[in-house]
Amino acid sequence: MVEIKLTNSMSRAKEVFSPLDPDNVRMYVCGPTVYDRAHLGNARPVVVFDVLYRLLRQVYGAEHVTYVRNFTDVDDKINARAARDGRGIREITDETIGWYHADMEALGALRPNREPRATEYIPQMIDMISELIGSGHAYAAEGHVLFAVDSYDGYGRLSGRAVEDMIAGARVEVAPYKRNPMDFVLWKPSDEGLPGWESPWGRGRPGWHIECSAMSRELLGVSFDIHGGGNDLMFPHHENEIAQSCCSAPDGGFAKVWLHNEMLQVEGKKMSKSLGNFFTVRDLLEKGVPGEVIRFVFLGTHYRKPMDWTVEKAVGAESKLDDYLKIISVYGNLDEAARIDPLPAIVEALADDLNTSAALTGLDQLANQAKGTELAKNLDFLGILSLRQIEEKISTLRSRTDGLTPLAEKLAQVRASAMETKDFSRVDEMKAALVAAGVEVRMSKAGVELIPGPGFDPAKLEGLA
Incomplete structure (x- = not known):
């Protein structure tokens, strides 16, 4: 069997990949928040992890690999888009998921085995949050539930940051109900104009980080092989996923291998609307x-x-x-x-x-x-x-090449006449017209060969024959 080596972001080393169960290789990749078209940078992790998915299927067999990539379909950006456009949230998310599928399939990406929507796993999120409160890793305050970062000793291990440095160098939401500035939201209240679900802490909606933890546990178990995404997700999203997942299931290992792709630039510069x-x-x-x-x-x-x-x-x-x-x-x-x-x-x-x-x-x-x-x-x-x-x-x-055959024959005749008269002006005119239409012209002792290039435009050849 082919030996696969992957650079594990957690260990910062290239390691031999050894799945927990070769008959059930499992991978989770963070998917998009579905409120708009995917930009080119969004496509990079799709292609990266599609290549890995294809490799795993080749090595272990397609029936032995499970690839999960989620859709975040409850988010403040979606709410803002719905309010701006006067459309229903489900209508927007359904449309955006359709766009995403079409665009990623155009890039040759296979569909993952499972594509869970966050809104379909709210009960599992509520259960996980309840477990975290029960074990002392989370607390309820003013309709919110927050994860207590100082309750988990391993916090910061993935990103390689100390909590004190994170507080000093990051923008953190200052709120009176937080015990620690780094504590992050698991559940937040929803007013009447926002999507919400009933919970032990009142009507509300999940925080972003809890979604992936709940969905990966439900679909892949408390321990699975690979978790991936762009390196912009390493902190805080993946760091928070690790904390809440490991604390809710101390006997599980969550993800064994972490993979992160680097970001995309355009013509040497960071992609941005301002540029x-x-x-x-x-x-x-x-x-x-x-x-x-x-x-x-x-x-x-x-x-x-x-x-x-x-x-x-x-x-x-x-x-x-x-x-x-x-x-x-x-x-x-x-x-x-x-x-x-x-x-x-x-x-x-x-x-x-x-x-x-x-x-x-x-x-x-x-x-x-x-x-x-x-x-x-x-x-x-x-x-x-x-x-x-x-x-x-x-x-x-072939159909394009066949259509060029009469022109190749004509150019060969014109060339033969030019060889006798020594007047190659007509040959040059035909060649220039063909090149302008995106045709590569090859002339040799064997004859004339016309090859349509990527920008071939047959309309530009009208009248040439």
Whole structure:
């Protein structure tokens, strides 16, 4: 069996991954708060943990892996959006979840096995909060319930911070009902205009952190293998999850391995609306950037390093993928690709702490060797293009290439005449028109070959034949 090594944020070391139960490998990843379109930075953890999910399925078998990613559908941002737009909260969250699914699937991400909504697990959250109060780790005050941070000695171990430093360096909510400035909310009151559920502490709604603890325990147990998310969640969200989960189930280990991906930049700068470089996944898709190109660019950078999205990278990725498809169209057999295993070197690259850039190097090697069948299989394994998508794109490529055949024949005739007259002006005119339409022109002693590029526009060739 392939040995997987992952960098555990808790130990700050690369460790051999050994699941608690190889027949039931379990992973939980923090999902989105569903009030708007997912921006490009939101997509990075989706792609990172989709790659890990695919690797775990390859090594342990798809039926032995459970991947859970939640939807936070009760939140003040959702409430504000509903008030602003005059729409129902459920209507907004349903719509946003639909957008999220469509956008992430465009990036080749598989659906997790379970996608719990926070509002479906309120009773489990209330039960966990009650347990924490009963064990002295939480207290009720003025309609709120708060976790007592000083009751848990391990607080700060994930982020590597001392509680005193956190208080000094962080913005904490100052409230008269808090015993300690770092105590965080498990339950808060809801007035009549806000979503709320009845509880022993009055009508209210859960704090953000308790959601993931309750849902992961319900769906994966008090101990599971991997917990992931962006490194912006390490503190306070994941730190708080650990505290409340370990205190509510002292005999459980909660997550054995913690994985965090680094953040995304755009053209070397932090993505922000003020800089004008903020955009959603849907923005890119609607501008004609294919989902497989976005994914390919993401995979070019290791998940623990900042990822810089640039137009240059996107253009290069699209050109490379186009070349891959041409190789597969000539040398590949998709029926056979469905029956073979991924290249061991690519699997091993992913097993080495998700070294996706090394995996992409493996694709280049297959392309250079004109191994179209294996290339197709590994594009599918990495989630860049499924075999069905490859088949569809090759069919389109061939139809576009067939449409260029008359032009290739005409250019060959014009070129032959020019060789006799020594007047190549007409050849140059045709070549310029073809290039302007996104066609690569290759002329040799063997003849003329016209290859449609990523930006091919057949409308620009009208009248040329």
